[in-house]
Amino acid sequence: MVEGHFGRTTRIRAMSEEQRTKDFLSRIDAKETIEPKEWMPERYREQLVRMMSQHAHSEIVGMLPEGNWITRAPSLRRKIALIAKVQDEAGHGHYIYSAVETLGVSREEVYRKLLDGSAKYSHIFNYPTTSWADIGMIGWLVDGAAIINQTMLARCSYGPYARAMLRICKEENFHKKQGMEIVSRLCRGTAAQKAMAQESFDRWWWPTLMMFGLPDEKSKNTAELMQFGIKLRSNDELRQRFIDMNVKQAQEFGLTIPDPDLYFDEDSGHWQIGPIPWEEFFEVLKGNGPCNRERLDAKIRAHEEGRWVREAASAFAEKRAKRRAKQ
Amino acid sequence: MTSNRVEHGGAAHTSSRKALDHFVLEIADDALVLGHRLSEWCGHGPTIEEDIALSNISLDHLGQAQCLYELLVENDANYGSADKLAFFRDSFEFRNCILVEQENGDFAQTIVRQVYFSAYYYFLYEQLSSCPISLLSDFAAKARKEVSYHLRHAGEWILRLGDGTTESKARAQAAIVQLWPFVEELLAPSEAASILIAESQVFEPSTVSSAYKQYLETLLSEATLEVPSSTAASPLNGRQLKHSEHLSQLLSVMQSTARAHPDALW
Ligand SMILES: [Fe+2]
Ligand SMILES: [Fe+2]
Numbered sequence: 001m002v003e004g005h006f007g008r009t010t011r012i013r014a015m016s017e018e019q020r021t022k023d024f025l026s027r028i029d030a031k032e033t034i035e036p037k038e039w040m041p042e043r044y045r046e047q048l049v050r051m052m053s054q055h056a057h058s059e060i061v062g063m064l065p066e067g068n069w070i071t072r073a074p075s076l077r078r079k080i081a082l083i084a085k086v087q088d089e090a091g092h093g094h095y096i097y098s099a100v101e102t103l104g105v106s107r108e109e110v111y112r113k114l115l116d117g118s119a120k121y122s123h124i125f126n127y128p129t130t131s132w133a134d135i136g137m138i139g140w141l142v143d144g145a146a147i148i149n150q151t152m153l154a155r156c157s158y159g160p161y162a163r164a165m166l167r168i169c170k171e172e173n174f175h176k177k178q179g180m181e182i183v184s185r186l187c188r189g190t191a192a193q194k195a196m197a198q199e200s201f202d203r204w205w206w207p208t209l210m211m212f213g214l215p216d217e218k219s220k221n222t223a224e225l226m227q228f229g230i231k232l233r234s235n236d237e238l239r240q241r242f243i244d245m246n247v248k249q250a251q252e253f254g255l256t257i258p259d260p261d262l263y264f265d266e267d268s269g270h271w272q273i274g275p276i277p278w279e280e281f282f283e284v285l286k287g288n289g290p291c292n293r294e295r296l297d298a299k300i301r302a303h304e305e306g307r308w309v310r311e312a313a314s315a316f317a318e319k320r321a322k323r324r325a326k327q
Numbered sequence: 328m329t330s331n332r333v334e335h336g337g338a339a340h341t342s343s344r345k346a347l348d349h350f351v352l353e354i355a356d357d358a359l360v361l362g363h364r365l366s367e368w369c370g371h372g373p374t375i376e377e378d379i380a381l382s383n384i385s386l387d388h389l390g391q392a393q394c395l396y397e398l399l400v401e402n403d404a405n406y407g408s409a410d411k412l413a414f415f416r417d418s419f420e421f422r423n424c425i426l427v428e429q430e431n432g433d434f435a436q437t438i439v440r441q442v443y444f445s446a447y448y449y450f451l452y453e454q455l456s457s458c459p460i461s462l463l464s465d466f467a468a469k470a471r472k473e474v475s476y477h478l479r480h481a482g483e484w485i486l487r488l489g490d491g492t493t494e495s496k497a498r499a500q501a502a503i504v505q506l507w508p509f510v511e512e513l514l515a516p517s518e519a520a521s522i523l524i525a526e527s528q529v530f531e532p533s534t535v536s537s538a539y540k541q542y543l544e545t546l547l548s549e550a551t552l553e554v555p556s557s558t559a560a561s562p563l564n565g566r567q568l569k570h571s572e573h574l575s576q577l578l579s580v581m582q583s584t585a586r587a588h589p590d591a592l593w
Contacts, residue, residue, distance in 0.1 A: 060375070063369065063370040063378075064370050067369045067370040067371075070366045070367075070369055071363065071366065071367060071580050071581060072580060072581065072583050072584045073584065074414070074584040074585045074588070074591070074593045075410045075414070075585065075593045076389060076392070076393045076396075076409055076410055076413055077393075077410075077593075078593050079366070079389060080386060080389050080390065080393070083366050083369060083382055083385055083386055083389070084382075084386060086369050086370065086382070087369070087378075087379055087382040087383070087386075090370075090375050090378050090379050090382070091379060093375060094375045094376070094379075097375075132584050132593075182593070185592060185593055189591050189592060190588060190590060190591050192588060192591070193588065193591055298370070298371065301371070302370070302371040302372065302373070305371075305373070305433070305434075306372065306373025306374060306377075306434070307373075308492065308494050308495055308498070309373035309374075309377075309434045309488075309495070310373055310374060311491070311492050311494075311495070312487050312488050312491025312492050312494070312495030313487050313491065315491045315492045315495075316486065316487040316490055316491040317487075319490060
């Protein structure tokens with residue numbers, strides 16, 4: 001293996017950049033998996049670092065809107081399930097940060113870019129969680145959207161990312177199930193609970209549809225990501241899958257979909273939605289969403305307040321290592 | 328978990344039955360309130376790893392509380408349900424110790440609170456796990472494994488903070504002094520515990536207390552920290568339903584959704 005790998009490396013060195021890229025793309029076309037030590041075009045590496053960082057940040061920032069209801073969860077069972085869920089998301093973030101490190105960037109560097117605002121995270125986490133029903137909606141819709149995206153990414157061309165997704169998807173499915181259970185309970189509950197569910201659904205429906213990104217013709221990264229085998233399906237394809245799945249589900253719950261233009265198109269066999277309010281999406285991306293400032297501030301505060309703790313831990317580790325060396 | 332094999336029916340046993348219930352509520356309320364406090368860290372910890380660790384400990388405590396409340400309900404349907412016990416009692420009905428209702432403060436305060444708490448339960452469960460009341464012994468045997476992990480985790484942090492930087496040492500020492508007045512309440516057997524001890528020798532308070540103090544001395548000296556010299560205990564006492572302001576504040580948050588919809592199922 002080592003020799004084979006070395007042999008290929010030497011051969012690759014002798015090639016022109018153009019030829020290397022061509023070879024690389026044919027490996028992608030042949031559905032080969034790319035591993036960290038292998039040669040890759042700089043663009044491929046950049047796109048992966050960007051996407052995986054965003055993904056990891058989303059897991060970490062995503063803990064906040066849901067964490068907001070941990071202290072007010074209405075039953076012991078729900079409280080325990082919610083803490084476990086938010087803890088899972090921390091684990092996902094941790095795991096993806098490690099996967100980004102295989103591309104030669106340190107976790108600290110990646111995390112610093114979140115804190116200084118130069119890296120993005122999913123716009124969905126800049127919306128407030130104002131009722132308990134939001135915890136159900138996030139599980140059902142936000143985790144649901146994440147699953148569609150991540151199931152695709154589990155087959156992406158970069159090995160460490162694909163493997164991380166495979167592992168994470170199992171937990172996301174459980175989150176979605178819990179979310180649906182919460183929504184289902186509310187929809188079968190008291191009049192106040194039903195109203196709570198509908199009010200929450202009205203707020204989350206459109207933002208979750210935007211989670212799949214801009215329409216294909218306007219998405220500047222999609223073509224390249226698909227060429228690199230990082231994305232296997234376009235934004236619109238994934239979004240449509242989500243819509244078809246959840247229009248039916250919403251109807252089963254007895255929820256009204258806040259879209260007067262929604263209709264079932266017999267010809268295509270798909271549900272067609274009205275216009276997505278993209279202006280809102282751009283505002284949130286620009287930092288003008290309802291909670292952008294709060295989310296970032298919370299992470300900055302935790303980072304600042306935790307500084308002395310991390311310093312203590314590394315000072316102690318150093319002292320201990322020195323003591324051991326003396327023995 | 329099997330139900331209590333010691334007979335507690337009949338008029339002659341009403342007082343010991345009540346004592347057992349109160350003792351179980353003390354443990355359960357401790358676990359609920361501390362579990363809740365620790366969950367407030369979720370998403371705000373100093374590192375992702377520590378965020379996950381504190382959530383784990385929180386989950387263990389909440390699981391313990393749920394399990395004990397359910398045992399109470401099993402033995403006496405008048406309690407209604409575990410959720411009723413957690414979400415529909417007022418602060419003056421809670422039997423948790425004052426230590427657990429203290430706010431998280433900085434990380435040092437959270438860790439010191441955990442060490443004070445977990446060390447007590449570690450030695451208590453050690454004895455309870457072989458006591459004659461099966462409800463207690465079964466529970467203690469299971470919970471002891473969890474508590475020993477909590478104690479190890481918090482104890483390791485005490486070493487890091489004490490023997491880390493000047494700042495961490497100062498913060499750890501301040502937390503040790505600040506929370507010390509609430510330790511006495513843990514070590515002195517409550518009225519309920521005293522009745523159970525007199526009747527069934529459920530545990531030996533002096534053994535727990537001396538093991539506890541010895542453990543703390545060893546840990547703190549290894550961490551180059553000092554055991555507080557002052558012995559002035561807090562006049563508050565949760566076992567006697569005399570709480571600090573923190574508990575009612577905590578409950579008003581924790582119980583808000585449940586109480587806004589008293590007839591709802593979740
Ligand atoms: Fe996740
Ligand atoms: Fe999730």
